[in-house]
Amino acid sequence: VHFLLAQCVMCFRTAASQQLERARVLNDGILMLGIPSVCILVGFVYLIYHRR
């Protein structure tokens, strides 16, 4: 598990050391990946409970 966390720290540090504008772009990219997947997950959980 430790070496996995190390990669997280590396990415985090690289991202945090960017200028504000570039950090904002990265955030947009992360949100673009995160929002649809969370919506899909919520949708499936709702469907499973609804149809039980």
Add this chain to the structure above:
Amino acid sequence: MAGDGSVAVIEIDEMTAEKTANRDRPAFTGLISLAAATTMLLAALTSAYIVRRGLAADWEPLHLPFVLAGGVFLLVFSSLALETGRRAYQSRRRPAFVRSWFGGIALGMVFVMAQVYGWNQISRAGLSAAGSPAAAFLFVLTGTFVALVIGALAALIWIGLRIARGNSETAYTRLRIAAYYWHYLDCLWLYLVILFYIRS
């Protein structure tokens, strides 16, 4: 006597409706899963597009081909045709179904050809996937979408031919699932066009 007969008919109708609903359920779960997978595929590409566009200094906006926005109209009209076909099938007008359904498929094919024309236009302007990141992302995003459309077209053609040859019990479920997926693809294309025009 007449009353008995109608009660029996209603019971049979309810039974068929229930059977249809039970059969449709897994089909709709499949449709939702496919739509979710398609959404994530395009979300991943969009995310890469946004980050690549924002982080590098070599990004030069494209002059977008008009077939991009024109495609919205083609897809919406083909969806309308498929929906008309679905209604015609429901009210058992088979010739009208065949006309509308295959009309919708033809419009879908025109859409694919229009996108190929758009890619040619970009190539002729001297932009290649290797030379211009904006062109590369346009090729990848619209190319992925066109691949999805070709898959959906194959399904629509297969279903249309099966129904044109003869009725089957599961025909209406198939027809509905395919038509709904097509409508969903319309929305995705509209999203892609808006993405390209807002952040080109």
